[in-house]
Amino acid sequence: MYRATQVSKTKRQSALRVGVSIPLLILLAHDALAQTPLPAIEIGARGANAGGGRSGADGRAARSVPVRAASGSEAASIPQQTKLVSPIGGVAPDSPSTTYRVDPRGAQLATGLGGTNPLRAVGFLPSVDAPAIDPYGLANLPGGFKGIRIRGEVSQHGNSITLVDGLPINGINPGPGSTMMIDQENFSSIDLYQGPVPANVNSYFTLPGVIDTRLRWGSDKFGAEISQSAGSASFLRTFARIDSGAFLNGTTKVFLSGSWTDAHQWRGPGMAPQGKSGFAVGIQTNPTDFLEAKLFVAKSSYNANTYAGLNYSQVQNLSAYRYYNFLPISSAIPSLAVNYYNYNTQSFDSWTALGEFTVKVGDVARVVVKPYYFREDGNYLDGMANGMVRNWLIHHDSYGVTSEIKSRILETDLTVGHWFGVQNLPGPPTAWQMSAPNVLGGMTNPNWAILASQTSPHVNNSVYGTASRDFGALHATAGIRYNWETFAGINEMTATGLGAFPYNMALALSPSVIPSRSVNSFTIGTVLPFGALAYDVNKDLQLRVSAGGGYGGPSFDVWPAYQQNVATFQRNGISANQVWQSLRPETAAMVDAGARWSFASWAGNGFLAPTIYYSRNYNKSVVYDPGIGVAYGQNNGQSENFGFQGMGQITPVEGIDLFGTIGYQRSLFLQNLQTLATAPLLTLLNNRVAGRQLPDVPYWISTAGANVRFMGFVFTPIVHVVSSRSGDTTGYQPISGYATLDLNFGYERKVAFGVFNASLSVMNVFNTAYIGQISNGYYQQTSSSGIYFPGAPRTVVAKIGYKF
Numbered sequence: 147m148y149r150a151t152q153v154s155k156t157k158r159q160s161a162l163r164v165g166v167s168i169p170l171l172i173l174l175a176h177d178a179l180a181q182t183p184l185p186a187i188e189i190g191a192r193g194a195n196a197g198g199g200r201s202g203a204d205g206r207a208a209r210s211v212p213v214r215a216a217s218g219s220e221a222a223s224i225p226q227q228t229k230l231v232s233p234i235g236g237v238a239p240d241s242p243s244t245t246y247r248v249d250p251r252g253a254q255l256a257t258g259l260g261g262t263n264p265l266r267a268v269g270f271l272p273s274v275d276a277p278a279i280d281p282y283g284l285a286n287l288p289g290g291f292k293g294i295r296i297r298g299e300v301s302q303h304g305n306s307i308t309l310v311d312g313l314p315i316n317g318i319n320p321g322p323g324s325t326m327m328i329d330q331e332n333f334s335s336i337d338l339y340q341g342p343v344p345a346n347v348n349s350y351f352t353l354p355g356v357i358d359t360r361l362r363w364g365s366d367k368f369g370a371e372i373s374q375s376a377g378s379a380s381f382l383r384t385f386a387r388i389d390s391g392a393f394l395n396g397t398t399k400v401f402l403s404g405s406w407t408d409a410h411q412w413r414g415p416g417m418a419p420q421g422k423s424g425f426a427v428g429i430q431t432n433p434t435d436f437l438e439a440k441l442f443v444a445k446s447s448y449n450a451n452t453y454a455g456l457n458y459s460q461v462q463n464l465s466a467y468r469y470y471n472f473l474p475i476s477s478a479i480p481s482l483a484v485n486y487y488n489y490n491t492q493s494f495d496s497w498t499a500l501g502e503f504t505v506k507v508g509d510v511a512r513v514v515v516k517p518y519y520f521r522e523d524g525n526y527l528d529g530m531a532n533g534m535v536r537n538w539l540i541h542h543d544s545y546g547v548t549s550e551i552k553s554r555i556l557e558t559d560l561t562v563g564h565w566f567g568v569q570n571l572p573g574p575p576t577a578w579q580m581s582a583p584n585v586l587g588g589m590t591n592p593n594w595a596i597l598a599s600q601t602s603p604h605v606n607n608s609v610y611g612t613a614s615r616d617f618g619a620l621h622a623t624a625g626i627r628y629n630w631e632t633f634a635g636i637n638e639m640t641a642t643g644l645g646a647f648p649y650n651m652a653l654a655l656s657p658s659v660i661p662s663r664s665v666n667s668f669t670i671g672t673v674l675p676f677g678a679l680a681y682d683v684n685k686d687l688q689l690r691v692s693a694g695g696g697y698g699g700p701s702f703d704v705w706p707a708y709q710q711n712v713a714t715f716q717r718n719g720i721s722a723n724q725v726w727q728s729l730r731p732e733t734a735a736m737v738d739a740g741a742r743w744s745f746a747s748w749a750g751n752g753f754l755a756p757t758i759y760y761s762r763n764y765n766k767s768v769v770y771d772p773g774i775g776v777a778y779g780q781n782n783g784q785s786e787n788f789g790f791q792g793m794g795q796i797t798p799v800e801g802i803d804l805f806g807t808i809g810y811q812r813s814l815f816l817q818n819l820q821t822l823a824t825a826p827l828l829t830l831l832n833n834r835v836a837g838r839q840l841p842d843v844p845y846w847i848s849t850a851g852a853n854v855r856f857m858g859f860v861f862t863p864i865v866h867v868v869s870s871r872s873g874d875t876t877g878y879q880p881i882s883g884y885a886t887l888d889l890n891f892g893y894e895r896k897v898a899f900g901v902f903n904a905s906l907s908v909m910n911v912f913n914t915a916y917i918g919q920i921s922n923g924y925y926q927q928t929s930s931s932g933i934y935f936p937g938a939p940r941t942v943v944a945k946i947g948y949k950f
Contacts, residue, residue: 414471416451
């Protein structure tokens, strides 16, 4: 009852803030003085989320330069920013930061026709390591690590860096979140921000980078599309979408889509996913010249068996253990029974609703308000090393609103905005129920390892502003964000004798709060500046530099670590609230410098976009043992990242494109981890990390390929190379590098009343055995835990489709 009261109170406060902020923004816009009319800006355009809302790569109208035609009879001049693209991605022209863009075909090439997962969709971009656990990007691991590193930085606390149309719906989430919820066919593009992120990009965390999935709203013309995919591991996927076209005097458009996906695990007896289904609907209306409204709703059901990780001994004999997974039968021995595949499953129902409402105030300003809501209900079953099966219950929601006013004063594009976001737990976890397995695959003798209730939710408040202006050939952007992050308050409850009761009933029956294991809410404020300059040397060459502050995740996993090791912490005189109050966000001072060069020479037409970068990171979240006998999350790591990366393409002859990306990265600890003087010698040695590369950070990542087009056919071979890295901080668990080859064939032909298309992909052609994902954080002590996941084997998948 108390928890529900708190949530209701927060929602009422949220509604009040929205109700007050919207008319206030409109009033300020209406009374603004000395303003010049806005340039032509598409309402809700992507540029509005990219630092000032300027058009073009540097804020001015696109210029044309003569280049060779891309194909067939196309010829003449192509706007400069449209040339910086390749089949696997390109440079986003409307962002002042280092930003790449993936179109629908690039996403398909990266994800293997799985039809979802934006983390995998950006996997071929520079300095991105997003290896596949399964061939189709449809596998989800329990907990906070979802399998992507960008410039050596890990996405923390779930898929917390992915936005949907600029909105941070995922939050701090150990579940799959939106990763498997929205079909790729409903995205127009996917943007990846790296390095300093513009101040008006609203993400829970920005330090690892930000992925912004841009929705494909309804078409102006009536149409429909349907596709069917089939492939290795009994993969099947059906997708259909229908667009209404513009109606009600051309003011309104609607689309509706649905999909169904099913696949066996490529190793072991399980399914991943099992009958995943979902739908989406989008409505866009522009009833007057000064008002536009958009509404998007999506729902998805995701059920799957979880893939098993390998320990390092198994990795050393990969030829024997490559296909190792959880077992098809249970056992009378608990330590073996927990490896039964049906004790390692996940099941989630998720849905979201988001909107965008744009009001044009005269000719001088626009107000954009974007509310969102996300709900997720489900659980993970995990076989544990102690011979028990954990049922991790996840029932939570998040909601919020962003409000912006955009205007132009003295030839300067201005944006002022506010983000208010609420997330109800978990994460961190509030309900872990442990049970004993048996030989029949059932569970008995349940008890609560964690039975907790939030006393207040996790809240983000951010105010921000950006300004962009051109000074001839020099284009400048400046911005600042102030972020208040309020950490949740959590009560751990007495759970003795309540193991057989459901979560809500157990909370109601619990006789008392355990003060020494409970934590209080508190707030931390952080200033995050941003600045960028771009200089046009000539019509083909632009030099760029950006700098700013990055924001990373606090060590929220200290909460479950404390609850599972309470005796050890209390023996060392440490309370739960003491470690909770010591949490801090990771911050970074970041700088990028690069160039964008497009050329037309005797060798062909193309572009190069090199970048060098540096980042100094403070309060890095590190899970380690400071000498008390338990490893837990602490924000006291100090590190630096530096490297260079690039993307390029050249068309040497008509119909052939050569493209590639490359990234060299160093991610180093700058100081040893803080350790008690009384710590054992081995602990002291393990925590001497200064100068060491962070685990699971390869020095080199590169992708190269070709695109060959002929009479409606397209052939795209892609080679992806990842150098060696270490699975642990000490370097005692080296992991070999690997290279994979994918072959992609496509065909498209106009037929009566539409277009027929077909594709065939052969991934990992040579069936290379390698370790792809390593499920660890910034620090990994040498251990026997199963954190290593073999990469997907040779996979063949075909797709046919029709659209009109």
